Amino acid sequence: MKILIITIATLLNNYNHQQWELYQAIADVEDYIEWTNEDLFQGNITEEEHEVKIENYEITLKRLKECTN
Numbered sequence: 001m002k003i004l005i006i007t008i009a010t011l012l013n014n015y016n017h018q019q020w021e022l023y024q025a026i027a028d029v030e031d032y033i034e035w036t037n038e039d040l041f042q043g044n045i046t047e048e049e050h051e052v053k054i055e056n057y058e059i060t061l062k063r064l065k066e067c068t069n
Contacts, residue, residue, distance in 0.1 A: 019068075022064060022067055022068060023068070025064055026061065026064045026065060026068075029057055029060050029061045029064065030061065032053075032057055033054060033057045033058075033061070036050060036053045036054060036057065037050075037054075
């Protein structure tokens, strides 16, 4: 019985850690989107570069969020 409890606790701990990493990845991508918007506003990138980056970030964000469901 002790082994079962330890196993369940370990699995829950691993799951919680993976969930935390997933939410951190989502937050990071959202930050990248914000920084890319700022780069466009400051003239550091072109409109075309901005569109490509934002599209890629949004695809990545969508896939990450699908993993949380």
